[in-house]
Amino acid sequence: MIRPDWIAVDWGTTHCRAWAMGADGTMLAEAQSAEGMGQLAPAAPEAYEAALLRLIGPWLGQAPVSIVACGMIGARQGWIEAPYMPVPCAPVGGGAIRPTTRDPRLALRILPGLSQSAPADVMRGEETQIAGALALRPGFDGVIVLPGTHSKWAHVSAGEVVSFRSFLTGELFALLSGQSVLRHSTGEGWQADAFAAAVEDSLSRPAALASRLFSIRAEDLLHGLAPGVGRARLSGLLIGMELAAAKPYWLGQPVTILGADRLADAYATALAAQGVHVARIDATEATCAGLAAAHALLKETA
Amino acid sequence: MIRPDWIAVDWGTTHCRAWAMGADGTMLAEAQSAEGMGQLAPAAPEAYEAALLRLIGPWLGQAPVSIVACGMIGARQGWIEAPYMPVPCAPVGGGAIRPTTRDPRLALRILPGLSQSAPADVMRGEETQIAGALALRPGFDGVIVLPGTHSKWAHVSAGEVVSFRSFLTGELFALLSGQSVLRHSTGEGWQADAFAAAVEDSLSRPAALASRLFSIRAEDLLHGLAPGVGRARLSGLLIGMELAAAKPYWLGQPVTILGADRLADAYATALAAQGVHVARIDATEATCAGLAAAHALLKETA
Numbered sequence: 001m002i003r004p005d006w007i008a009v010d011w012g013t014t015h016c017r018a019w020a021m022g023a024d025g026t027m028l029a030e031a032q033s034a035e036g037m038g039q040l041a042p043a044a045p046e047a048y049e050a051a052l053l054r055l056i057g058p059w060l061g062q063a064p065v066s067i068v069a070c071g072m073i074g075a076r077q078g079w080i081e082a083p084y085m086p087v088p089c090a091p092v093g094g095g096a097i098r099p100t101t102r103d104p105r106l107a108l109r110i111l112p113g114l115s116q117s118a119p120a121d122v123m124r125g126e127e128t129q130i131a132g133a134l135a136l137r138p139g140f141d142g143v144i145v146l147p148g149t150h151s152k153w154a155h156v157s158a159g160e161v162v163s164f165r166s167f168l169t170g171e172l173f174a175l176l177s178g179q180s181v182l183r184h185s186t187g188e189g190w191q192a193d194a195f196a197a198a199v200e201d202s203l204s205r206p207a208a209l210a211s212r213l214f215s216i217r218a219e220d221l222l223h224g225l226a227p228g229v230g231r232a233r234l235s236g237l238l239i240g241m242e243l244a245a246a247k248p249y250w251l252g253q254p255v256t257i258l259g260a261d262r263l264a265d266a267y268a269t270a271l272a273a274q275g276v277h278v279a280r281i282d283a284t285e286a287t288c289a290g291l292a293a294a295h296a297l298l299k300e301t302a
Numbered sequence: 303m304i305r306p307d308w309i310a311v312d313w314g315t316t317h318c319r320a321w322a323m324g325a326d327g328t329m330l331a332e333a334q335s336a337e338g339m340g341q342l343a344p345a346a347p348e349a350y351e352a353a354l355l356r357l358i359g360p361w362l363g364q365a366p367v368s369i370v371a372c373g374m375i376g377a378r379q380g381w382i383e384a385p386y387m388p389v390p391c392a393p394v395g396g397g398a399i400r401p402t403t404r405d406p407r408l409a410l411r412i413l414p415g416l417s418q419s420a421p422a423d424v425m426r427g428e429e430t431q432i433a434g435a436l437a438l439r440p441g442f443d444g445v446i447v448l449p450g451t452h453s454k455w456a457h458v459s460a461g462e463v464v465s466f467r468s469f470l471t472g473e474l475f476a477l478l479s480g481q482s483v484l485r486h487s488t489g490e491g492w493q494a495d496a497f498a499a500a501v502e503d504s505l506s507r508p509a510a511l512a513s514r515l516f517s518i519r520a521e522d523l524l525h526g527l528a529p530g531v532g533r534a535r536l537s538g539l540l541i542g543m544e545l546a547a548a549k550p551y552w553l554g555q556p557v558t559i560l561g562a563d564r565l566a567d568a569y570a571t572a573l574a575a576q577g578v579h580v581a582r583i584d585a586t587e588a589t590c591a592g593l594a595a596a597h598a599l600l601k602e603t604a
Contacts, residue, residue, distance in 0.1 A: 084524070119513070120521035150483070150516055166520070167512035168482070175477040180470070181452070206509035207546035210469035211421070214452055218468070219422035221378075222386070244509035 002029045002059050006066040008291035009052070011073035012125055013038045016051065019288055020059045021295075027288070031055050037072040048079040049101050052108075060105050068096075068295045070111040070128035070287070084115030084122055088160045091131040092294040093301075111294055114161055121166050125287075126152050129258050130161060132290030133281050143255045145271075146283075147263045149174070151242065153249045165249070167242045170263070177234055182213060185220035189228025190262075192269070195236040199270045202240025212237050239270050250276050259283045304331045304361050308368040310593035311354070313375035314427060315340045318353065321590055322361045323597075329590070333357050339374040350381035351403050354410075362407050370398075370597045372413040372430035372589070386417030386424055390462045393433040394596040395603075413596055416463055423468050427589075428454050431560050432463060434592030435583050445557045447573075448585075449565045451476070453544065455551045467551070469544045472565070479536055484515065487522035491530025492564075494571075500538025501545065501572045508546040514539050541572050552578050561585045 004020035011017075014036040020029040035051040052067075059065075074082035074097065082097040095112040113124030126146045134140050134156065146152040149171050154164040177186040201212065216230050243250070254277040257264050261283075268278045306322035313319075316338040322331040337353040354369075361367075376384035376399065384399040397414040415426030428448045436442050436458065448454040451473050456466040479488040503514065518532050545552070556579040559566050563585075570580045 115520075115524055117524065120517050120524050122520045122523055165513050166516040168478075168484075168515040169512045171482050172474075172478075172512065172515075175481060176470075176474075179481065180473050180477060182470075205547075206511075207543055209508075209511065209547075210471045210474065210540070210544055211467050211547055213470040213474075214468040215422050218417075218424045221424055222417055222419065222422050238512070241509055242512055245507075245511075245513055 003061050004028055004059050004065060006068065006295055007056055007059065008288055008295070009056075009067060009069035009073075010071050010125065010128070010287050010291070011069050011078075012036055012071040016055055016073075017287075018052075018056050019291075020056075021292065025292065029059065031059075037075065037078050042077040043080075045079055045099060046102070048073065049103065049106070052106070053103060062105070064105050064107045066295065066299070067106060067108040068111065068291050068298065069108060070291060070294070071125040074110040074112055075124060078110075080110065082110045082112035084113050084124075085127075087114050087116050087164065088162045089114065090159055091127040091134065091156075091161050092290060093297040096294070096298060109294075109298055114164070116164060119165065121164060123152055123164065123166065126154075126258075127161065128290035128294065129283060129286040130154055130156060130290070131293045132286030132288065133256060133258060134159060135289040135293045136281060136286065137256075140256070143249050143253050144258060145249075145255055145267060146258045147261075147267045148259075151267075153246050155249065165246065167245070169238045169242045173235060173238050176213065176238075177231065181217050182230070182234060185217050185225060185230040186234050187227070187231065189231060191226060191228035191232045194229040195232035195266065195269070196273055198233040198236025199240035199243065199273065202237045203244045203274075206241045206244040209237060209241055235266055236270070239266060243270055243274065250274070254279065256281060258286050305363050306330055306361050306367060308370065308597055309358055309361065310590055310597070311358075311369060311371035311373075311375075312427065312430070312589050312593070313371050313373040313380075314338055315374050318357055318375075319589075320354075320358050321593075322358075323594070327594065331361065333361075339377065339380050344379040345382075347381055347401060348404070350375065351405065351408070354408070355405060364407070366407050366409045368597065368601070369408060369410040370413065370593050370600065371410060372593060372596070373427040376412040376414055377426060380412075382412060384412045384414035386415050386426075387429075389416050389418050389466065390464045391416065392461055393429040393436065393458075393463050394592060395599040398596070398600060411596075411600055416466070418466060421467070423466060425454055425466060425468065428456075428560075429463065430592035430596065431585060431588040432456055432458060432592070433595045434588035434590065435558060435560060436461060437591040437595045438583060438588065439558075442558070445551050445555050446560060447548075447551075447557055447569060448560045449563075449569045450561075453569075455548050457551065467548065469547070471540045471544045475537060475540050478515065478540075479533065483519050484532070484536060487519050487527055487532040488536050489529070489533065491533060493528060493530035493534045496531040497534035497538040497568065497571070498575060500535040501542035501575065504539045504542025505546045505576075508543045511539060511543055537568055538572070541568060545572060545576065552576070556581065558583060560588050
């Protein structure tokens with residue numbers, strides 16, 4: 001029987017993941033469901049509470065358990081809105097919201113995201129991963145990249161997120177490879193040289209993106225593309241354009257990438273080709289460490 | 303009873319349009335259906351013939367009638383492939399394909415598109431509009447823009463298409479406004495100042511596209527966007543990036559825009575703001591004039 005000291009929850013748009021944590025910081029168990037924010041009725045607390053109980057119910061005894069959650073669950077359309085904290089600020093600790101629950105055992109706190117007024121920007125969930133990176137690398141100062149649907153670049157200094165910038169890169173890749181005319185030319189496979197060349201092309205002339213995108217299709221029609229070339233080139237063009245815009249973040253700076261998946265690999269490859277020293281932190285590890293940091297801070301201030 | 307001398311057909315992905323033409327060049331009637339290439343089985347000649355007969359059957363008597371068709375009907379997945387003609391070449395006249403039909407009255411010719419080897423590029427349908435522009439403006443020399451799902455810029459000189467470039471701009475707008483996270487912030491309306499400012503932003507720093515796109519959503523969440531701002535800004539960012547890449551085409555040159563719809567208006571506004579002298583030709587008029595030019599050339603060589 002698992003009886004956690006507290007429970008860590010990462011509740012995003014597509015998934016809900018939970019970890020049963022021991023008092024000594026060990027992970028006792030984990031659970032995951034596909035009941036993400038996108039699956040649940042907007043701002044319907046009872047639906048969220050039911051989904052949470054389905055996931056972590058087996059870990060609950062009689063006594064209330066502290067639960068710390070991050071992610072889209074705190075959006076306006078989520079369980080309850082946890083308003084953004086404006087940067088510069090520490091990535092977690094302030095502004096957590098405690099929703100009322102029917103089940104008295106759920107001592108739940110939802111962490112807010114971060115906002116930046118100008119240029120207008122927001123994050124929700126990534127702030128917890130950044131807190132995790134700070135916990136895993138005490139004294140960390142520098143640039144963190146979080147690849148994803150809406151990738152983020154963050155300047156972190158003295159324990160605070162100083163500024164950040166989001167890019168629609170991942171969503172563009174999904175739409176273009178899945179639903180545009182390019183879907184016929186960006187099937188499975190990954191040709192590393194095509195990726196590297198496309199990153200260079202895009203970095204040197206980012207404006208040409210829309211014509212280079214069309215060229216993927218045209219070249220396939222006219223000359224035929226080897227398997228994996230179209231997909232790698234599409235990714236390279238988009239990541240190259242992001243790197244061109246994010247240059248003030250990485251030029252002459254070491255960069256820490258949060259992520260261990262193929263997308264994070266692509267960012268690491270592209271940055272390394274520009275002579276950037278790249279460090280990696282596993283994203284899940286960062287999420288758990290960030291939720292633990294938030295839990296410790298919330299206990300202090302409780 | 304309408305008995306045309308010949309029939310002009312523009313058969314694209316989503317629609318088929320036909321015009322019954324008199325011997326003196328007057329238009330006797332027009333017809334349109336939604337049986338575009340996308341609705342018909344790939345490379346199924348009998349389905350295409352049946353769709354064509356549904357549309358123009360009322361105009362047919364006993365005798366064969368000359369029919370000239372342009373557009374995606376000539377793609378590999380269309381009625382029959384009319385292989386691309388490589389530029390530089392005249393926009394129409396060469397390479398027309400005559401498919402066999404069951405109905406002996408259909409003396410059909412399908413016009414090929416144009417291709418460019420490097421940078422790899424293709425067009426299908428637009429070449430006929432360019433031929434129409436040349437017919438409507440005899441002696442035309444210069445730059446023609448064809449806004450659309452895959453907009454085209456073409457250098458035309460001495461009656462030939464010298465080079466051209468396609469941009470995925472229109473398809474990006476459709477995907478982003480219809481299916482990305484931006485769909486929540488790019489509803490109806492059009493704020494002209496937001497469009498103009500976004501064009502300038504994108505022209506001056508095209509690499510920032512993916513972050514500026516995300517900012518549309520973030521600014522709406524944080525500060526609220528007035529109606530029409532998000533949509534106009536999205537369009538301006540994409541068209542501005544296209545203009546940045548197409549600068550060699552328009553800098554210090556008059557430009558002729560083929561189109562009279564709101565999208566063509568947007569291109570005209572953006573180019574005029576850069577001090578470019580813009581002329582306009584109606585796209586349908588150009589299509590008909592181009593098909594007529596092709597018909598005259600095919601008659602000569604028949």
